Amino acid sequence: MGILTDAQTLVTYVDNLKAAGASIAVTNTTKDLPASAGIFCDQYEEWQPGIEYKYKQPIRYQGMAYQVQQKHVSQAHQPPDSEGMLAIYTPYPAPDRNMVYPYTYGMRVEIGMKELDPNGKTYTAIQGMAAQLNPPSELPAIFKEEAQ
Structure with a gap:
């Protein structure tokens, strides 16, 4: 019985850490995210075309975290993972276990x-x-x- 309670406590703790880390990343407005920021991917806003994104804003696209490098309005034909978009979006993959x-x-x-x-x-x-x-x-x- 204690094992299940402990497991749930650990899961809740990790979820809270991920939410706190993502919150810090979202309020960042001047610096590059740490390379480990991809671990917070599920906490970031999903990329959509037609949205005005802010400088250094973290976003999510198809399960990958990105950080916006230039303020812009996103275009449907230029998602974050498309060729030539590194000047606009930096990818942050999540590590495995x-x-x-x-x-x-x-x-x-x-x-x-x-x-x-x-x-x-x-x-x-x-x-x-x-x-x-x-x-x-x-x-x-x-x-x-x-x-x-």
Whole structure:
């Protein structure tokens, strides 16, 4: 009986942490989000065309967190994940349960982040990047391959 109560308490605690983290991200108006901000994705407003988005506003699109980099009115033919939109939206993927992030074109990287390369191998960031344009396996000055 205590296990179920403890489990529910833990789930509630994590939900409260996620809501608090998202709340802080939403009130941020001048700084880039931390690379881990994708974990709060389900707390952000869903992207829609025809909306005026503010500078540094976090949003969600198809299960991915993004941060708006320029104040603008969104256009249906230019969603956050479309080609050429990195100047407008920075992607923030969410990590898996082991805190490994999927490689996402344009994502922000911080030292110590673990990232899953399309080749299936895991890499650890030894340098940070504002916008990662290549998979970690192609960036040996930024990432170190994890031992298998």
